[in-house]
Amino acid sequence: MPAPMKYDWPVAEAAFVYAPDGEPYVTLKTISMQFGIPYQTVRRYAAKRNWTEKRINYICPLRIKEQLRKTNNPYVAEALRERLKCYKSRQKHTFG
Structure with missing residues (x-):
């Protein structure tokens, strides 16, 4: 044991x-x-x-989602969605 x-x-x-x-x-x-x-x-x-990397991968998508809620510009919104996809992909590798 x-x-x-x-x-x-x-x-x-x-x-x-x-x-x-x-x-x-x-x-x-x-x-x-x-x-x-x-x-x-x-x-x-x-x-x-890798606590800091895990924290960044947790917090950054939250910040991007907040920016998405606030933006009225479709081009900015599309760029933010692409960044969010990158973080979601990264989370799969980091958190399993």
């Missing part, structure tokens, strides 16, 4: 990756303080598991 995890990494990762986009901005330092994990430990763990 594997040893129990010292820290709740899945919850810490979700708190960082799926944090709302806005103020206050969630950082690795925030996660460190919130979960009582040393900052360098969080930084290394997050880097090894």
Whole structure:
């Protein structure tokens, strides 16, 4: 039987990756303080598991959808839809 995890990494990762986009901005330092994990430990763990890339791939499509709702220009809307397709394709590869 594997040893129990010292820290709740899945919850810490979700708190960082799926944090709302806005103020206050969630950082690795925030996660460190919130979960009582040393900052360098969080930084290394997050880097090894691509937390920042996952966060970007989660937040950017939300921003694009918000821009789509606001635009009245059909050319801008089409360009935004194309960008959204790229992120959706990237998410399939990142999240499985």
